[in-house]
Amino acid sequence: MTILVFASKFNFKTTRLQIQPLCPDDKALYIKLYTDERVMRFIMPALTEEQAEISFQNALKLNANLNTDRLFLTVRLLEELKPSALCCISHLDRKNGIAEIGNIVLPEAHGKQIAQDATKALIEQIQQMLAISHFVMDINKNNLAAIRGAKLLGFAQESESSNQYHKHL
Numbered sequence: 001m002t003i004l005v006f007a008s009k010f011n012f013k014t015t016r017l018q019i020q021p022l023c024p025d026d027k028a029l030y031i032k033l034y035t036d037e038r039v040m041r042f043i044m045p046a047l048t049e050e051q052a053e054i055s056f057q058n059a060l061k062l063n064a065n066l067n068t069d070r071l072f073l074t075v076r077l078l079e080e081l082k083p084s085a086l087c088c089i090s091h092l093d094r095k096n097g098i099a100e101i102g103n104i105v106l107p108e109a110h111g112k113q114i115a116q117d118a119t120k121a122l123i124e125q126i127q128q129m130l131a132i133s134h135f136v137m138d139i140n141k142n143n144l145a146a147i148r149g150a151k152l153l154g155f156a157q158e159s160e161s162s163n164q165y166h167k168h169l
Contacts, residue, residue: 009129010073014121017114019087021063022072029074029083030056033104042140043104069093075103075118084109087118089126091136099126100136116149123153127169135167 011020022030033039034052047055059072069092075085084106091100101122103115119137126132137155139146140163147157147165155165 010071010125012121012125013078014117016078016117017121018076018078018081019073019118019121019125022059022074022086024060026074026083026086027053027056029106030059030086033086033106036107038107039104042143042146073122075114077109077112077114084112085114085118087122089122092130092132094130094132096134097132098134098136099130099132100138101126102137110145113149115146116153119149120153123167123169133169135169137165138163139165 008021013019031049031052034047034055035049037046040046062068062070063072069089071089071092073087073089074083075087076083085103087101087103089099089101091098093099101119103118105115123135126135135155137146137150139150141147150165153167155167158164158166
């Protein structure tokens with residue numbers, strides 16, 4: 001299955017969320033997330049607006065690339081219909097049945113369980129489409145909310161010194 005067909009399967013709803021591939025209309029969300037020092041503090045240094053613009057264009061290109069193992073998705077709460085988070089399949093290893101996933105949530109959407117619900121939905125969709133049974137999240141040791149959410153979803157830390165959390169289905 002090509003990534004383009006794969007990407008088209010990621011336009012779906014849960015009872016609370018609309019999840020769909022990143023599109024040009026999501027530029028403001030992407031730039032807001034990637035330039036916010038508070039949001040990015042556990043991921044990487046915040047980008048300048050110019051860097052975020054370039055990164056956004058690259059993300060759109062990756063979503064359209066037939067040979068990529070990455071996919072960027074926008075998450076909206078159905079009740080608000082405005083974008084509030086991004087999810088990403090940052091690495092997909094179909095041969096070994098492993099998907100690395102992650103998410104970034106706007107500060108005003110914190111506390112609404114968007115990251116947890118989107119991660120759960122993403123796992124279900126990947127498993128259903130590709131029979132992937134091993135999921136990985138790379139979480140900074142200081143990001144206690146993300147660690148708590150991952151554990152609630154059944155992820156376990158690889159080792160005491162690792163930022164990797166794994167879930168086997």
